[in-house]
Amino acid sequence: MEEKYNPIEIEKRWQKHWLDSAADATARDASKPKFYCLEMFPYPSGKIHMGHIRNYVIGDVITRYKRMRGFNVLHPMGWDAFGLPAENAAILNGTPASKWTLDNIAYMKRQIAKIGCSYDWERELATCTPQYYKWNQWFFIKMFERGLAYKKNSSVNWCAQCQTVLANEQVIEDKCWRCDSTVTKKELDQWFFRITAYAEELLAGCDTLAGWPEHVVSMQKNWIGKSTGAELDFPIENSDIKIRIFTTRPDTLFGATFVCLSPAHPLAPILAGDKERLSGIRAQYDKQDAATAQTTLGMFTGKYAVNPMNGERVPIFVAAFVLMEYGTGAIMSVPAHDSRDFEFAKAHNLPIIQVITGENGASEPLEEAYEGAGTLINSGDFTGLHNKEAILKINEYIEKNGIGVAAVKYKLRDWGISRQRYWGTPIPIIYCKECGAVPVSEGELPVILPEDIELKGVGGSPLAAVDSFVSAKCPRCHRPATRDTDTMDTFVDSSWYFVRYCSKMTEPALDKSNIEHFLPVDQYIGGVEHAVLHLLYSRFFTRVLRDLNIVAVDEPFTRLLTQGMVCKETWKCPEHGWLFPEEAQGGKCSLCKQPVVRGRVEKMSKSKKNVVTPDDLTERYGADTARVFSLFAAPPEKDIDWSDQGVEGSYRFLNRLWTLIYSNIEKLKMHKRTGSSGGPLIRKTHQTINKVTQSIERDYHFNTAIAALMELLNEASSFRPSSDEDYAALCFAVHSMLLLLSPFAPHVCEELWQAIGEKKSVFHHPWPEWDEEAAKEEEIELVIQIDGKVRAKETISAALSDNDKKAIALDNKKIVELTTGKQVKQVIVVRGKLVSIVLEK
RNA sequence: GCCGGAGUGGCGGAAUUGGUAGACGCAAGGGACUUAAAAUCCCUCGGGUUUCGCGCUCGUGCCGGUUCGAGUCCGGCCUUCGGCACCA
Numbered sequence: 001m002e003e004k005y006n007p008i009e010i011e012k013r014w015q016k017h018w019l020d021s022a023a024d025a026t027a028r029d030a031s032k033p034k035f036y037c038l039e040m041f042p043y044p045s046g047k048i049h050m051g052h053i054r055n056y057v058i059g060d061v062i063t064r065y066k067r068m069r070g071f072n073v074l075h076p077m078g079w080d081a082f083g084l085p086a087e088n089a090a091i092l093n094g095t096p097a098s099k100w101t102l103d104n105i106a107y108m109k110r111q112i113a114k115i116g117c118s119y120d121w122e123r124e125l126a127t128c129t130p131q132y133y134k135w136n137q138w139f140f141i142k143m144f145e146r147g148l149a150y151k152k153n154s155s156v157n158w159c160a161q162c163q164t165v166l167a168n169e170q171v172i173e174d175k176c177w178r179c180d181s182t183v184t185k186k187e188l189d190q191w192f193f194r195i196t197a198y199a200e201e202l203l204a205g206c207d208t209l210a211g212w213p214e215h216v217v218s219m220q221k222n223w224i225g226k227s228t229g230a231e232l233d234f235p236i237e238n239s240d241i242k243i244r245i246f247t248t249r250p251d252t253l254f255g256a257t258f259v260c261l262s263p264a265h266p267l268a269p270i271l272a273g274d275k276e277r278l279s280g281i282r283a284q285y286d287k288q289d290a291a292t293a294q295t296t297l298g299m300f301t302g303k304y305a306v307n308p309m310n311g312e313r314v315p316i317f318v319a320a321f322v323l324m325e326y327g328t329g330a331i332m333s334v335p336a337h338d339s340r341d342f343e344f345a346k347a348h349n350l351p352i353i354q355v356i357t358g359e360n361g362a363s364e365p366l367e368e369a370y371e372g373a374g375t376l377i378n379s380g381d382f383t384g385l386h387n388k389e390a391i392l393k394i395n396e397y398i399e400k401n402g403i404g405v406a407a408v409k410y411k412l413r414d415w416g417i418s419r420q421r422y423w424g425t426p427i428p429i430i431y432c433k434e435c436g437a438v439p440v441s442e443g444e445l446p447v448i449l450p451e452d453i454e455l456k457g458v459g460g461s462p463l464a465a466v467d468s469f470v471s472a473k474c475p476r477c478h479r480p481a482t483r484d485t486d487t488m489d490t491f492v493d494s495s496w497y498f499v500r501y502c503s504k505m506t507e508p509a510l511d512k513s514n515i516e517h518f519l520p521v522d523q524y525i526g527g528v529e530h531a532v533l534h535l536l537y538s539r540f541f542t543r544v545l546r547d548l549n550i551v552a553v554d555e556p557f558t559r560l561l562t563q564g565m566v567c568k569e570t571w572k573c574p575e576h577g578w579l580f581p582e583e584a585q586g587g588k589c590s591l592c593k594q595p596v597v598r599g600r601v602e603k604m605s606k607s608k609k610n611v612v613t614p615d616d617l618t619e620r621y622g623a624d625t626a627r628v629f630s631l632f633a634a635p636p637e638k639d640i641d642w643s644d645q646g647v648e649g650s651y652r653f654l655n656r657l658w659t660l661i662y663s664n665i666e667k668l669k670m671h672k673r674t675g676s677s678g679g680p681l682i683r684k685t686h687q688t689i690n691k692v693t694q695s696i697e698r699d700y701h702f703n704t705a706i707a708a709l710m711e712l713l714n715e716a717s718s719f720r721p722s723s724d725e726d727y728a729a730l731c732f733a734v735h736s737m738l739l740l741l742s743p744f745a746p747h748v749c750e751e752l753w754q755a756i757g758e759k760k761s762v763f764h765h766p767w768p769e770w771d772e773e774a775a776k777e778e779e780i781e782l783v784i785q786i787d788g789k790v791r792a793k794e795t796i797s798a799a800l801s802d803n804d805k806k807a808i809a810l811d812n813k814k815i816v817e818l819t820t821g822k823q824v825k826q827v828i829v830v831r832g833k834l835v836s837i838v839l840e841k
Numbered sequence: 842g843c844c845g846g847a848g849u850g851g852c853g854g855a856a857u858u859g860g861u862a863g864a865c866g867c868a869a870g871g872g873a874c875u876u877a878a879a880a881u882c883c884c885u886c887g888g889g890u891u892u893c894g895c896g897c898u899c900g901u902g903c904c905g906g907u908u909c910g911a912g913u914c915c916g917g918c919c920u921u922c923g924g925c926a927c928c929a
Contacts, residue, residue: 215845219924222844227928247929260929295927321927331929339842340927411928531924632866633853639922646853646867652881653866659881694857704855707865714865783861788910790861826909830860838909 001665001755005658007622011747015116023761024118026074028517035071036518037063038498038557040526040534041078044104044126045085048111049604049611050630050642051527051566057627058563058636058700059525060117064743065696068767074518076501077112077119079105081128082490087423087462090455097423098451101128115614115623116746122504127493128423132500134446135509136492137428139541141439142548144429148194151437154416155286158186164420164460165190185286191427191486192414195540199224199410201554202539211559213637216531220539223532225411230395231328232404234259234305236271237313243267243305246327246409249334250398251390253309254379255355256332257345260298260317264324272318273302285320295321295340296347307332308403309394310380319344327409335369342369355379356387415537417489422455422462424487432474432481441475447483461485494534495541498524498556510550520553528562529603535560561700564639565603568610572597578609604642612642624745625651631702631744653710654748657741660717661734661752667721669757671731679726681719685733686775688712689768692740702744709741731756736768784809785836786818802829809835 018024028034039059042052056077063075079101086097105126112119125132143149156165165188195202203224206217229248236243243259261268263278263285272278277299284297298319305316314332321340322331335345336354345352354366356374376385382393398404418427426447428440440447450469455462463469463485474481502518503511526534535557542556571584576591583589584596604611617626629650634640661668688708695705716733719726734756742749742762753762777798782805784792792814796805806827809815815837823840830836 215924218845222925225925225928229929245929249929319927321929323928326928333929338929340929409928411925528923635854638847638854640853643853649866655881698857701855703853704865707855710865781861785860785910788860788908793861828860828909830910834860836860836909 001662003662005655005748007624007654007748008619010751011114011116011623014747014750015113018116018118019113019121022122023763024075024120025122026072026076026120028514029072032070032072034074034518035066035523036074036498036521037066037523038076038501038521038525040524040530041080041494041497042108043080043083043085044101044108045606046104046107047606047611047613048108049566049613051604052112053115053614053626054566054630054636054640055525055527055563056112056117057115057630058561058702059523060115060627060746061631061696061702061743062523062525062700063118064746064763065767067763068739068743068765070766074123074501075118075120076123076125077117077121078123078125078497078501079127080490080494080497081105081126082133082424082487082493084421084423087421087455090423096451097455098128101126101423111614114618115627118746122506123501125497125500125505127490127497128449130446130448131505131509133425133449133493135496135500136425136488137440137445137447138442139492139496139544139548140428140488141442141445143193143544144439146547148197148544149191150194151189151191153187153189154192155185156188156190156416157183158188159183165418188418190416190418191429191484191488192416193540195415195537196410196412198540198543199226199412200408201543202412202536205539205555208555209560212557213528213560213562216528216535216560216562219531220536223412223536226408227410228406228408230398230404231407232308232332232398234308234314234332236316237304237306239303241267241270243316243330244328245330245332246407247332249337249391250394250404251376251382251387252334252337252355253307253332253394254376254382255334255336255353256307256309256314257312257335257351257353258315258317258333259305260319260322260331260333260344261301262322262324262329263318263320265318265322265329267330268301268318271301271303271316272299274299278318281318281320296344297321298344298348300348308398315350317344317348325413326411336366337369337371339369339371342366353378415489415491415540417492418486419489420461421487422449422453424490425449425492426463426469427484427486427488429484430472430474430481431484432477432479434479435474435476435481437484438474438476438481444475449487461487463487491533491537495537496545498538499542499545499551512550515550516552519551520555521557523559523561524557525561525563527565529565531562561636563636564634566612566640566642567602568604568612568642570602570608570610580609583609617644617647621647621651622654622747624654624748627746628653628706628744632706633703635699635701635703653706653713654745656717657713657737658748658752660713661755664721664727664730664734665755667727668731668734671724671727679729681715681729681733683775683777684712684715685729685736686770689736689740689770690775693767693770705740706744709737709744712737738762739765739768780833782808783834784812784815785834786815787839788836791815791818798832802832805829805832805835809837 037059039055063073066073081101086101089095089100090097127133140149158165203221203226206221209217227248229246230250231244231246233242233244263282268278281297281299298317301316301318303316304313307314333341335341335350335352337356352366355376355378356370357377358370358372358374373387376382376387376390382390385393395406426449428445428447430438430440432438450466453466470482470485472481472483498521499515500509503509503514538556542551543554545551546554571579571581573579573589573596574594576589579589579596589596602608602610614626629647632650691708692705695701712733716730719730721727721730738749738753739762750762779795780798782794782796783790792812794808794812796808806829824837825840826838828836
C-alpha cells in the first residue's frame with residue numbers, strides 16, 4: 001500500500017477494471033428484486049457541467065446502495081441527441097449535425113466515465129440513430145391509426161427570419177432566441193398528439209404519485225387545469241343562431257349582463273357591424289400575449305342576445321381577453337362577480353347586477369367584483385340559495401329545460417409535434433393526391449433522415465429541399481407522392497427512452513418480458529425544469545403504450561427526485577452580451593474594455609457562459625472528492641450556488657481515511673471484523689451504520705450521511721488502540737466505514753478494501769447491519785430543565801428508570817438551590833434524556 | 842393576482858414525532874512540527890455580560906398566540922426564489 005493517497009492513479013485503474021469486467025452490466029436476475037434507477041439523459045451539448053455531475057452522482061449513489069442491499073439494479077445512460085444546437089452548428093460552420101452530435105457524445109462519455117458512475121453501457125442509446133427513431137415513427141403510425149395523431153391548422157409562434165415554428169420556451173420577450181427578430185403568430189398545418197384524450201386519466205393519476213415531490217404533482221395538475229361548469233346557449237335576437245358559452249359559475253347566470261366573443265370566434269365577423277374595428281381588434285388579439293394583454297379592448301357588435309335564464313336582452317361584445325382556444329371561445333359576462341368582466345363593464349359602461357352576497361349582506365354599488373361565496377339575490381326562483389347549492393340546482397334546471405349542459409374543460413391542449421427543422425425524427429407520412437395523408441407502411445420503417453445535406457438556415461423545413469427524400473410512392477395506390485418534410489418535437493424521443501432501456505441494444509427494442517420485468521422506473525432523478533413537459537409527455541406515452549399492449553403499467557416513474565439546480569454568477573457586457581468569467585476580469589470586458597455588469601446567479605448553461613466543468617476538479621482532487629463534495633454541499637433537492645470553497649474539506653476527509661488505514665495496515669489485515677459488543681468505537685460504528693442507512697433511506701439526504709461518516713472517522717482517528725480487542729474494534733470500524741462510504745467514493749473504498757486484505761469487490765459485500773443494542777449509549781447526559789429552561793446537566797447511567805432520573809434531577813445541587821421555597825407542580829421525563837421540572841407560579 | 846418552496850453563525854448546512862439550537866464541513870484566529878513553506882496535528886470560533894470559575898442573558902426573517910418547553914404548532918405580516926398567469 002502506498003503511503004500517499006493518489007486519487008488519479010487509483011481511479012484510472014478501477015475505472016478500467018470495472019469497464020473491462022462489465023461490472024455494471026445488468027443481467028436479469030430473478031432471484032433478486034429489481035430496481036430501476038434512472039437519471040434524465042443529457043442533451044450532448046459538448047461538455048458535462050457540475051449540474052450533470054450532481055444529477056449522475058445522486059443516481060450512482062442510489063444505484064450502488066441498492067445493489068449492496070441485494071437489488072438487481074438497472075442503471076442505464078444514453079443521449080437525447082436530436083435538437084437545434086446540432087443544426088445550428090451545422091449552419092454556422094458546416095459540420096454535419098450527426099458528426100457534431102457523435103463527437104460530443106464521445107467527449108461527454110469520457111467525461112462521465114471519469115466520475116466513476118456505474119452505468120450499464122450495453123444499453124446506451126442515442127435518439128438520433130435510425131434504430132431508435134424508427135420506433136418514434138412506429139408509435140406515430142399506431143397513434144395515427146387510433147386517431148391519437150392528427151393534423152390540424154393551428155396558430156403557432158413563427159419566426160419569419162428563420163422560417164420556422166418556435167416552441168414557447170424559444171420565444172424570449174416576443175423575440176426569436178436565435179436571430180432576435182420579432183415572433184409572430186401564424187396559422188400552420190401541424191401534426192398533433194391527442195394528449196387531451198388522456199386528460200382525465202393523467203389528472204386522476206396525479207393522486208397515485210406518492211413518490212413525487214408535491215410541488216411537481218401540483219404543477220402537473222395545474223397544467224392539466226380541469227374546471228367543471230356548464231355550457232349554455234344564448235340565442236341571438238331576431239336570429240336562429242345561438243352563442244354557446246362556457247362558465248364555471250352557473251350560479252351567477254342572473255347577473256350576466258353581456259356576452260363576449262373572442263375576436264377569433266367564427267360568429268364575430270358575422271355579428272360585428274364595424275368590420276374595420278373588428279379586424280383592428282383581431283390584429284391586436286393575434287399579437288398579444290399575457291404581458292401585453294389589453295383587458296378592456298373590445299367592441300359592441302350592435303347585436304343582442306337573450307339571457308336564457310331570465311329572458312333579459314344582453315348586448316353582444318367582441319372582447320380581446322376572450323381566448324378562442326379555451327372553452328367555447330365565448331363567455332357570459334358577470335361583472336359583479338368576475339374582476340375581468342367588472343373592468344370591462346366599467347370601461348364600456350355596462351350594467352352591473354349583483355346576484356351573490358357575502359356575509360354582510362349589503363348590496364351597495366360594488367367597488368370591485370365579489371368573487372367569493374354567498375347567498376343568491378336577484379335570481380328568480382333561486383334567490384336565497386347558497387351559491388354552492390345553486391350551482392347544482394341551476395345545472396339541473398338548464399339540463400331539464402334544454403338551455404345547456406354540465407361540462408368539463410381542461411387547459412391542457414393537444415401536443416403539437418411538427419417542427420420545420422432538420423435534426424429530428426422524420427414524420428412517417430406520405431401525401432398522395434388521391435389518397436391524402438397516408439402513413440408509411442411498417443415494413444418501410446424507418447424513414448431515414450438524410451445525413452448528407454447542406455443546411456442554410458433559411459427557408460422552412462430543410463428536408464423540403466431534398467428531392468430524394470421528398471419524392472416517394474403512395475403506400476396505398478403506388479402513385480408518385482411526397483413525404484411530410486417536418487420532423488418531430490424532440491420531446492417525443494424522451495417520452496419512451498426509459499422503455500427502450502429495459503432491453504439491451506442487442507435485444508429487440510420492445511421485448512415485452514424485459515419491459516414487464518424492469519418497468520416502472522423505481523427512482524427517476526432530474527432537474528425540476530422538466531416538471532411539466534417531459535414528465536407529462538412521458539406519462540401520456542406510457543398510457544398510449546399501455547393501450548398498445550407494450551407496457552403493463554400506468555405510471556412510468558414511481559419515485560421522482562428533482563435535484564436542485566447548480567447555479568453560478570453570470571457576467572454581461574453591454575455590447576458583447578454574456579461573457580466567460582475570464583473575459584470579465586477586473587470588471588472590464590476583455591473585448592471592448594467597457595465595464596461589465598454582474599448578472600444574476602443562474603443555472604449553469606452554455607449560452608450564459610457560466611458553466612463549470614468537472615475537469616479541473618477531478619484532475620486536481622480526483623472523482624471521489626468531486627463526488628463527496630457535490631453531495632456534502634447540500635441536500636440533493638436544494639439549489640446551490642457553485643463555489644469550490646470547501647472542496648478541500650472533502651479531499652482532507654479522504655486523505656485522513658487513507659492515513660488511518662495506512663498507519664494501521666498490518667493490524668487491519670490480521671484482525672477479523674467483529675463488532676457486536678464493547679467499547680465506544682464499536683458503539684459509534686453501529687450508530688453510524690444506523691445514521692447513514694437512515695439518511696439514505698428516508699430522504700436521500702446524503703450530506704448528513706457523509707457528516708456521520710466524518711464523525712466516525714474523527715473518532716477512529718483519535719482512537720489509540722493498544723490491545724487486540726482495540727484492534728478488532730478499529731478493524732470493525734474501518735470495514736464498516738468503507739462499506740458505508742463506497743457508494744459515495746467508490747474508487748478509494750474499493751482500493752482500501754483490497755488493501756486491508758479483502759478479496760472480493762466492496763460492492764459485492766452486503767450493506768452492513770447495525771445492532772440496536774450495541775448502538776445504545778451506556779451513559780447519557782441528563783438535561784434538567786426548570787420551566788423549560790436548561791438549568792443543569794448530569795452524566796448518569798442510561799439504564800436508570802424514569803423515576804430514578806426524576807429523583808436524581810430533584811436531588812441535583814443546583815436544582816435544589818433553585819427550587820428551595822417553591823412548589824414543584826409537575827416533573828416530566830422526555831425520551832429518557834431530559835427531566836423538566838414545572839414550578840407552581 | 843393565484844399556487845408552491847425557502848428565510849438558522851462570516852459561509853454551506855445540522856437538529857426524525859414540540860424537549861440541550863448551531864452536528865459535520867469551510868473560512869478566520871492562535872499554537873505545535875519545519876531552516877522556511879506546503880502538508881499534517883492541537884486549540885478557539887453566534888452576540889452581550891462576567892470576578893474569565895462556573896454563571897447569567899439575548900438569539901433560528903418580523904409581530905402575536907398555544908405550551909412547563911417552539912427553529913419545529915397556530916394566526917397575522919415582511920423578504921425572497923420557483924411555477925402558472927386574460928383558462929371564463
